[in-house]
Amino acid sequence: MPLSRILALGCLILTTVSCTMHRVEIQQGNVITPEMISQLKPGMTRQQVQFVMGTASVMDPFHPERWDYIYILNIGKEEVSHRHVTVYFDGDLLQRVEDAQDGAAE
Numbered sequence: 001m002p003l004s005r006i007l008a009l010g011c012l013i014l015t016t017v018s019c020t021m022h023r024v025e026i027q028q029g030n031v032i033t034p035e036m037i038s039q040l041k042p043g044m045t046r047q048q049v050q051f052v053m054g055t056a057s058v059m060d061p062f063h064p065e066r067w068d069y070i071y072i073l074n075i076g077k078e079e080v081s082h083r084h085v086t087v088y089f090d091g092d093l094l095q096r097v098e099d100a101q102d103g104a105a106e
Contacts, residue, residue, distance in 0.1 A: 029057045029070040032083050037099060040087065044094040049087055056087075065089045 030053065039052045049067070050056075056067035066088055073081040084100035 024076065026074045028072045028074075030054050032069055032071045032085055037085065037097065040094065040097050042094055042096065045092050046089060046094075049094055053085075053087070065095075 032053070036052055040049065044052075053069055057070040058068040060066060060068075066086060069083075069085040069087070071081070071083045072079065086098045086100070088095045088098075
């Protein structure tokens with residue numbers, strides 16, 4: 001097989017493969033479902049909130065009354081989903097929940 005045919009075949013294969021590249025799905029943070037949010041009720045303890053939601057993405061030592069749960073889903077370079085839920089405590093008890101996805105506060 002002549003060198004020019006081998007190079008042409010190689011270029012054709014590379015072109016075909018590059019057009020069908022798989023876009024990688026990247027999930028970051030805590031998966032947050034509507035069912036999880038619906039289980040959060042004022043008066044729950046920190047331990048109960050952690051059981052429902054998991055460990056918070058951000059526990060700021062300067063604001064111990066606030067935990068932030070963040071979830072981001074990227075496919076390729078495109079952000080497909082973003083959710084940010086903040087729970088506020090008064091002492092050890094859940095005071096309120098803010099869900100930045102839909103702007104609702106409970």
